[in-house]
Amino acid sequence: MKGLQGEKEIFIKAVLQALLTYSMSCFLLPKTLCHDLEQILNRFWWQKSANRRGMHWSRWANLCKPKDRGGMGFRDLCKFNIALLVKQGWHFSVKSNTLATHIFKSKYYHNTTCWNAQLGTDPSYVWRSIFAARKLMEDGVGWSVGFAMNISIWRDSWLPSWVGGRK
Incomplete structure (x- = not known):
């Protein structure tokens, strides 16, 4: 592809990286695959033309x-x-009326909340992917105290870890 670097930048951001967004929001891609894809994008960014x-x-x-x-400003x-998997996990914990939430709740955490769910036996790859990102989601979440009936003084994290809270 012959062109200016600005055109390549737009193509990488708007097309090549965007193509992966849906699959990355459902599945945890192996790190080797991510690095291989980044290597391809890097090669494309620096190439002079199709043959050089x-x-x-x-x-x-x-x-x-x-x-x-x-x-x-390219994406890692x-x-x-x-980040996309954390977003999916967040939707499961906050948006309880969606079809996907109902399906996953009935299969993986029907007697508890998304926060207390276990991986279970023979989980789908989607559930394993979201479950793998749950630790990051838990690290970034805090309580907004309202009625305070669901808060456990001993179990729940009151401060983010970067302020000195529990990990």
């Missing part, structure tokens, strides 16, 4: 930094994958 390879002037990790920090696919 270019010099890689920077690592992909540097290109994933925000533009105001010297990067190009492993981190983006986890």
Whole structure:
């Protein structure tokens, strides 16, 4: 593909990385696959034309930094994958009226909440993927105290870990 770097940037962000969004929101992709895909994107970014390879002037990790920090703002696919799975887990815990929530609740945590669910025996790959991202979701969640009937003083995290709360 012959063109300016700006065109390549838009193509990578709007097409190549966006193609993966749906599958990454459902499945935990192996890290090796994410790195292989990033390697392909990196090669595409630096190539001169369809037949000519270019010099890689920077690592992909540097290109994933925000533009105001010297990067190009490309996505780190492993981190983006986890973020999308955390979002799915959050929907299961907050949006109890969706079809997907009803299906997963009836199969994996019908007697408890999403927060207390276990992996179970013979789970689907989707449930294993969301379950793998649950730790990150738990680390970023805190209570909004209202009526306070569901809060456990001993079990629940009152402060985020970065402030000094329990891990």
